[in-house]
Amino acid sequence: MDIQNVQRKVELLLIADAKCRDDDDYLYCELAKQLGLNNETFGTVFTNRAELGLPPYETVRRTRQKLQHDRPELRGKRVKARAEAEEVFREYAVS
Numbered sequence: 001m002d003i004q005n006v007q008r009k010v011e012l013l014l015i016a017d018a019k020c021r022d023d024d025d026y027l028y029c030e031l032a033k034q035l036g037l038n039n040e041t042f043g044t045v046f047t048n049r050a051e052l053g054l055p056p057y058e059t060v061r062r063t064r065q066k067l068q069h070d071r072p073e074l075r076g077k078r079v080k081a082r083a084e085a086e087e088v089f090r091e092y093a094v095s
Contacts, residue, residue, distance in 0.1 A: 003063070006055045009034060010063045014074045021068070021076030024061045031060060 013020045013030050020027040032045050037052060045052065068075045 001053060001055045003059070006059055007063050007067070010060060011067055011074075014064065014067060018076070020064075021074060022078045023076075024057075024064065027064060028057055028060050031055075 009031060010027070013027060013034070017030060020030055029045075032040065032052075032054060035053060037045060037054075040052070045054065046057075049056065
């Protein structure tokens, strides 16, 4: 699966399901389902990824990260909470 195809599928999942925005494992499982792997076990999916036509897990994670960087509306709750916590700490650190 080429990177452009992965990017489009990940983007559609991030738009359709907010849970995918915060959970890479869930995102990967939803991608596998989208590719017709509904009845495969976790072990089967991860140990036979290439044979099943799935992209590497890290490619999906990095694609999600890039999309969320470029499109803030696709960021999850954890990303927003972390940004707020960083701002609080910065204020604390400079005082």
